[in-house]
Amino acid sequence: MISNIDAFNNTAMGFRALFLNDATGNDLANNNTAFGSWPLQDNTDGSDNTAVGAFALLNNGSTGNRFASGNTAVGVNALNSNTDGALNTAVGDDALVSNTDGVQNVAIGAEALFDNQGGSGNIAVGVAAGRNITTGGNNVTVGTGAGNNIVAGNNNTYIGGGVNGLADENNTIRIGLPPNAPGPPATQCFLGGVVVGMGNNLLIDATTGQLFRTASSARYKEEIRPMDKASESLFALKPVAFRYKKEFDANGTPLFGLVAEEVAKVNPDLVILDRDGKPDSVRYEGVNAMLLNEFLKEHKKVEEQQSKIDSQQASIAELKNEVQTVVAQLKEQAAQIQKVSAQLEMGKPAPQVVVNEP
Incomplete structure (x- = not known):
């Protein structure tokens, strides 16, 4: 504090500690x-550091802009290059070492947020977490090497050692390694108390581990065509009742569904494969759509049959009316015949008897 003039409440211990403090x-x-x-x-003019x-x-504060205040740095070279950044926290050797004017960053772990220069609002916990972020902001990376691919991306959350995404992706949450990641088995993720809004179906891509909603708008689709006979493979599927093994469901809840290996033999498009290419789960949303297609086909047949029945019933009713008309006419004719016959009987001369004498 050799240059200190009027500044107060400062503490310095060590070679050249606060050397130029309050030099202005x-x-x-x-x-x-x-x-x-x-x-x-x-x-020179920074405070509360x-x-x-x-x-x-x-x-810190070497530009003399008075903005470099409220910073905390613990570790060799922590926040070493900070000139105008404020309200930053760096704990660990080389944590936030390149930061110049980024604000409100938190880096805990050696080389955490190492390359950050102007990015603000980033949180990195773990050795080299968020190491390559330069201008990206509001990112959260937790785990050794987590989020190392981010450079200019914003509002991302990466949790897990080595969890990474694209260099400039935004608004993305990644938890754990995806199924296709090299090395140890993929992360098993358990989310409790997750509430999904009505109509929002969530799916997990077994290849990438991405959690996404099933969008149905034509904006996202191509090669749209009628399903036609593709759904007929459903008739070869074998629904089963089962329980998951104890290591997956300690309660042994009775369930109903399909066996992925059996479905793969019938229609591979209805099966999701694991990282080793083995059948892992069934695309039940596809099964549901195929069931709807078969239902509509059968419904159309029923409608056609009902139309024929209605037509036949109309014809029968017409025939009945015609028969009733004919019967009425026959009855009338019979009555007339009977009347004429009676008249003829009355007009006949009485029979004459001739007696021959012997």
Whole structure:
């Protein structure tokens, strides 16, 4: 604190600690704490900073813009390049070492947020977590090497060692390694108390591990055509009753469904494969659509049959009316015949009897 003029409440212990503090004499560089060699050496007007470790916050406030305040750096070179960044926390060697004017970042772990320069609102916990972020903001990376692919992406959350995505992706949540990741078996993820809004079906891509909703808009589809006979493979499926093994369901809940291996023999398009290419689960949403197609086909047949029945019943009713008309006519004719016969009987002369005498 050799250059300190009027600043107060500062503590410095170590070679060149707070060396240029308050060198401008502006009485702004207050409430700073520096322990170690060269910590906060170039701070002139920054306030409320804490630096513990060699070269921690070395360049803090070196531009003299008075913005480099409220920073905490613990570890060799932690926040070393910070010039105008404020309200940053770096714990670990080289944590936030490249930060210049980024604000409100938290880096815990050696080399966490190592390349961050102007990105703000990032949180990185773990060795080299978020190491390559430069200008991206509001990212959360938890785990060794988590989020290392992010450079300029924003609002991402990566949880798990080595969990990464695309360099510039935004608004993405990744938890655990995907099924196709090299190395140890893929992460098993259990989410409790998850509430899904009405009509929002969630699916997991077994290849990438991506959780997504099933969008049905034509905007997302191509090669749209009638299902036609593709759904007829349903008739070869064999529904079963079963229980999951104890290691997967300790309660042994009775369930109903299909066996993926059996479905694969009938229609491979209805099966999701695991990372080793083995049948793992069934696309029940596809089964449901195929069931609907078969139902509609049968419904059409029923409608056609009903139309024929209605037509036949109309014909029968017409025939009955015609028969009734004919019967009425026959009855009338019979009555007339009977009347004429009676008249004829009355008009006949009486029979004459001739007696022959012997």
